[in-house]
Amino acid sequence: MWENIREAFDGIRSHKLRSALTMLGIIIGIASIITISSTIMGTNEQIKENLIGAGNNTVEIVLYQGDYPFDASYQPVPEYVPILDVSIKNELEKIPEIEISSLYYKRDAYGMIWNGANGMNQGTIYGVDDSFLSVYGYRIRSGRGFLPEDFSEYRKVTLIDRTSSEALFFGESPIGKTIEINGEPFTVIGEFTQSKAFQPTINTLDDYYTYADHSGGKVLVPMGVWSVLYKFDAPPSVVARAPRTDEMTQAGKAAADLLNGLFEVENPEVKYKSQDLLEQAKQLQELSTATNRQLIWVAGISLLVGGIGVMNIMLVSVTERTPEIGLKKALGAKKRKISLQFLTEAGVLTCIGGMLGVLAGIGLAYVVSRVSGVPIFISWAIVAATVIFSFVIGLFFGAVPAIQAARLNPIDALRRE
Amino acid sequence: MILELEHIEKDYGTASVPIPVLHDINLQLEKGEYLAIMGPSGSGKSTLMNILGYLDVPTRGVYRFDGVDNTHASDSTMANVRNQKIGFVFQSFHLLAQRKAWENVALPLMYAGVSRRERKERAIDALSRMGLSDRVDFYPTQLSGGQCQRVAIARAIVTNPLMLLADEPTGALDSKSGQQIMDIFDELHAQGMTFVMITHEQAIADRADRILYIYDGYLKGGKRE
Numbered sequence: 199m200w201e202n203i204r205e206a207f208d209g210i211r212s213h214k215l216r217s218a219l220t221m222l223g224i225i226i227g228i229a230s231i232i233t234i235s236s237t238i239m240g241t242n243e244q245i246k247e248n249l250i251g252a253g254n255n256t257v258e259i260v261l262y263q264g265d266y267p268f269d270a271s272y273q274p275v276p277e278y279v280p281i282l283d284v285s286i287k288n289e290l291e292k293i294p295e296i297e298i299s300s301l302y303y304k305r306d307a308y309g310m311i312w313n314g315a316n317g318m319n320q321g322t323i324y325g326v327d328d329s330f331l332s333v334y335g336y337r338i339r340s341g342r343g344f345l346p347e348d349f350s351e352y353r354k355v356t357l358i359d360r361t362s363s364e365a366l367f368f369g370e371s372p373i374g375k376t377i378e379i380n381g382e383p384f385t386v387i388g389e390f391t392q393s394k395a396f397q398p399t400i401n402t403l404d405d406y407y408t409y410a411d412h413s414g415g416k417v418l419v420p421m422g423v424w425s426v427l428y429k430f431d432a433p434p435s436v437v438a439r440a441p442r443t444d445e446m447t448q449a450g451k452a453a454a455d456l457l458n459g460l461f462e463v464e465n466p467e468v469k470y471k472s473q474d475l476l477e478q479a480k481q482l483q484e485l486s487t488a489t490n491r492q493l494i495w496v497a498g499i500s501l502l503v504g505g506i507g508v509m510n511i512m513l514v515s516v517t518e519r520t521p522e523i524g525l526k527k528a529l530g531a532k533k534r535k536i537s538l539q540f541l542t543e544a545g546v547l548t549c550i551g552g553m554l555g556v557l558a559g560i561g562l563a564y565v566v567s568r569v570s571g572v573p574i575f576i577s578w579a580i581v582a583a584t585v586i587f588s589f590v591i592g593l594f595f596g597a598v599p600a601i602q603a604a605r606l607n608p609i610d611a612l613r614r615e
Numbered sequence: 616m617i618l619e620l621e622h623i624e625k626d627y628g629t630a631s632v633p634i635p636v637l638h639d640i641n642l643q644l645e646k647g648e649y650l651a652i653m654g655p656s657g658s659g660k661s662t663l664m665n666i667l668g669y670l671d672v673p674t675r676g677v678y679r680f681d682g683v684d685n686t687h688a689s690d691s692t693m694a695n696v697r698n699q700k701i702g703f704v705f706q707s708f709h710l711l712a713q714r715k716a717w718e719n720v721a722l723p724l725m726y727a728g729v730s731r732r733e734r735k736e737r738a739i740d741a742l743s744r745m746g747l748s749d750r751v752d753f754y755p756t757q758l759s760g761g762q763c764q765r766v767a768i769a770r771a772i773v774t775n776p777l778m779l780l781a782d783e784p785t786g787a788l789d790s791k792s793g794q795q796i797m798d799i800f801d802e803l804h805a806q807g808m809t810f811v812m813i814t815h816e817q818a819i820a821d822r823a824d825r826i827l828y829i830y831d832g833y834l835k836g837g838k839r840e
Contacts, residue, residue, distance in 0.1 A: 530698020
């Protein structure tokens with residue numbers, strides 16, 4: 199075997215240009231597969247990171263009407279939907295996949311929050327309980343957090359995040375200042391921030407809509423004063439944190455089941471659903487994967503063309519090396535030996551082509567990443583698979599020339615001078 | 616008796632329209648004999664040579680070599696016979712240009728499954744016998760025609776074959792180199808090697824013990840009385 203590989207290298211070395219041209223098709227094919235797969239997986243990673251990266255494995259369970267979140271601003275909540283209070287959290291936290299949970303109300307803050315004439319044109323306002331900050335992993339940057347008295351005494355105090363603070367106070371300290379929320383004065387007691395920086399990568403308008411909610415400002419008030427702001431509102435939503443990312447889906451489903459179990463009707467029109475970011479990420483990933491998978495097919499075709507190129511050149515090589523084959527046969531080389539030699543040469547050729555293709559693909563993926571901002575994601579399994587695949591292509595397309603070489607009649611081969 | 620041909624015939628062309636090339640060839644050769652076959656081109660002498668060297672299969676007849684009838688043996692058996700019992704010397708040397716002299720010589724040993732180290736030893740030994748011990752690492756392009764042919768002879772004898780087949784061995788050489796090659800043949804013959812040589816030149820053929828003429832596929836005087 200070792201002899202064969204040595205001989206294959208001899209053959210390749212003695213026809214450098216031809217070997218390089220043979221490999222070119224394979225190199226291009228493999229390089230495009232590596233690049234595309236890197237882009238697909240990089241995009242998927244990006245989606246996952248954008249959606250759940252900053253979420254500390256949190257999953258939100260929200261009241262839904264059909265496929266959309268229930269909108270309480272123009273319709274009453276059906277009577278069968280129970281009023282949730284803080285005691286439900288004890289039930290939720292009995293679910294093994296839920297570490298900690300929180301109840302909250304949530305409204306779009308557009309046009310609702312003002313500091314004098316400065317308004318926030320993007321953001322969300324939350325009515326929260328005492329565990330909200332810890333579930334999301336928010337921490338107080340300046341000022342103080344909510345005290346038990348803030349809840350028990352229905353104080354009109356608020357915590358705002360960095361984005362809201364920038365929008366309302368332009369970098370001045372907001373602590374102690376009063377802002378207007380839906381016409382009611384609230385005292386800012388602190389500024390909070392996410393424990394992990396979260397900067398979704400926004401490349402397209404769709405990305406913008408997907409992440410707008412996450413990038414807008416957040417304003418928190420104690421749950422008790424929510425009714426001051428919004429007289430009639432839907433029951434609160436629930437946010438639960440799972441210990442591990444892959445348990446998020448299970449945690450969300452279990453929590454939604456528990457809440458829906460409190461309903462006293464079968465098949466309610468309005469029910470709780472988990473806004474599973476992991477699931478959502480998966481759907482987005484599937485979409486991007488499906489589009490890009492078609493590109494893989496195209497790359498596969500170029501690999502096929504490369505394989506045919508290998509066959510073509512190997513056939514030429516057999517013709518050209520007929521005297522050599524004839525001589526080897528005269529000296530006692532058996533058919534098997536001859537065909538093995540050509541097979542090995544094709545295999546070695548495509549294997550080298552595959553490796554060069556991997557290098558070119560990584561380089562190309564790097565360029566794509568620089569241009570589009572999608573992170574590079576090279577899977578070594580795919581690298582190994584493509585190299586092996588190109589080797590198999592070599593064997594497959596080398597088979598015909600190899601058999602042809604082995605079949606050569608030594609006298610015909612020797613005579614052709 | 617090292618070699619015996621009985622009623623060998625060879626047809627080319629198709630089965631329905633055969634073109635006979637060899638007619639009823641009978642030949643007997645003793646071990647250590649030096650035979651020259653002469654004939655004009657197209658007489659069938661190359662075809663006869665190919666059959667003797669197991670490079671071609673006769674259409675009819677029996678070919679016994681070293682006491683075994685391998686006339687219709689498998690491809691693999693014939694490859695083994697060619698590899699171990701017969702050495703070939705061609706008019707145009709047939710050396711591999713990308714390989715050094717010793718690697719060319721070692722080639723048949725590779726097919727015989729000899730280890731790499733032993734191959735090199737034996738190849739260098741065979742080259743020394745041809746007076747080329749200082750050309751072991753040269754490539755064929757760096758050697759003269761006579762030297763190339765001596766490398767080819769080294770390759771032919773490296774497996775210690777029973778018989779050497781030479782097809783116009785001096786055809787591509789100047790007369791001085793040709794003489795040198797013929798001297799080597801004489802020497803090998805003196806050591807007991809069996810030779811079958813094809814040639815055009817009477818002077819070359821005269822070196823042999825025995826000369827046979829082939830015309831239009833008929834060989835005269837092959838059988839011993």
